Amino acid sequence: MDLVDHYAGIRETRRIPFAREAIALSQIRAHLGAAVTTPGARPPQLLDAGCGDGTFLSFVDAAFPTLALDGVDFSQDRLEGRQPSRAALRQADLNRGLPYEDAAFDVVYSGEVLEHLLDPDTFLRHVRRVMRPGGLFVLSTPNLFAWYNRALMVCGVQPLFVEMSNESGSVGVGPLKRFKLQERPVGHVRIFHPEALRDLLALHGFRVLGMKGSSFERFPGLLRRLDALVAKVPTLASDLVVSAAPVA
Template sequence: MLCRVALIDYYGPDGWGSQSPPLRQRQHIATELISRTLTARPEQPAAVLDVGCGDGSFLAHLASTVARPDVRWIGVDYSEHQLARAAELPYEFHRCDLGEGIPLPDVSVDVVHAGEVVEHLYDPDRLLEECARVLRPGGHLVVTTPNLHAWYNRALFLAGIQPIFYETSTRSTEVGAGPLRRLKSDTRPVGHLRLFNRTALMDLLRREGFEPLTTRGAGFHGVPSAMAWLDAAMCRRPSLASILVVLAVKR
């Protein structure tokens, strides 16, 4: 019998997300894709939804980049702490449990961004179903998520070491890390429940009514600096990249 998992606010006042990190490569790529989508139809007012918006800093970045006064900027998140910080921004925010749905009407937004969210959910199918519901016909979804088959994870599997991003403990990232424990000593679990490779992500998107248009690879800020050049090189092959970034259209 399946049961709901109790939600943990990893971004609360005692969590690791008390300060906004600098924009990551995946967010710069998402910005490019969203901006391109919005500027393709400048004559039509638009609504953009950031699912898992946190403190709203990425929405603020998008708004300053796109610079269209007619865009309605919306964010949803579970963390009360993060949304209290987001309330200082001039955008629309809602608190919700994504497992229960997105608190917006049907066909009410044009672009949805779900950055590093789908891997945190017990029911990722439900999230994509809800994204399709709130999007207008022909609307776009930009989703980013860690890649289970990143280049280093393929080697770690063969070595019998827990792959990066995959968590089996809510208390320690050192569980299963083997010789990588020394690199994990200052890190904490972030609540990853599901991990995807490129094929799995494409399959899930198509099952929930989307057609992938563009797949890009992004680097991971946690890769040791001596190997950052290799991580950057692997971004040219999204199936090997650390992070998957996908632009999809609602069918």
């Protein structure tokens, strides 16, 4: 089956990170510590696997100007809208691995990517391969067991973020169809719950250091505030932000 570029034509102009990105930045900062400011030290290398147009890389660039930045994405269209200009970007199908040498990176970040992959196992094996000893892997992905998904499934409605069609994002959503922001799907192949994510990471040689919850940025008004409050309990959150280390 040919892969579909669900994000072709999309350009982001955000200057403020989403909540999940802010969490990731804080985890990266805590991990790198003085390494990003020590004079004469080798600049730490960060890879954004599934970087899109480089929006997250631009936030990293602003926070850590001495980091060496790389990004890789399936969408050539998104890469052509690249930012920041100093990042080295490549096009590749992440289902087939990462086009980098072994032990190339101190930090690998992958935001909202795992749910799009037909072969997450190959991807995670390659993430482990390209990481240096003592490195940090940070990923975010939607939570199948989010508080509202638990209620929706009991009511016989398809959970949010789970897509049943490659042509329509409204299959199975029932009365929620009126609230859909767009009709086209975004390409979600599988959605994880917290323990499944832990198991998958362990299978591919990672030890989970921490798991935090994050809210969904596209909810309106009161629902967004409620979601942010519930996100303090990761197992109920809209999004999971996981930090992990390669097992020696």
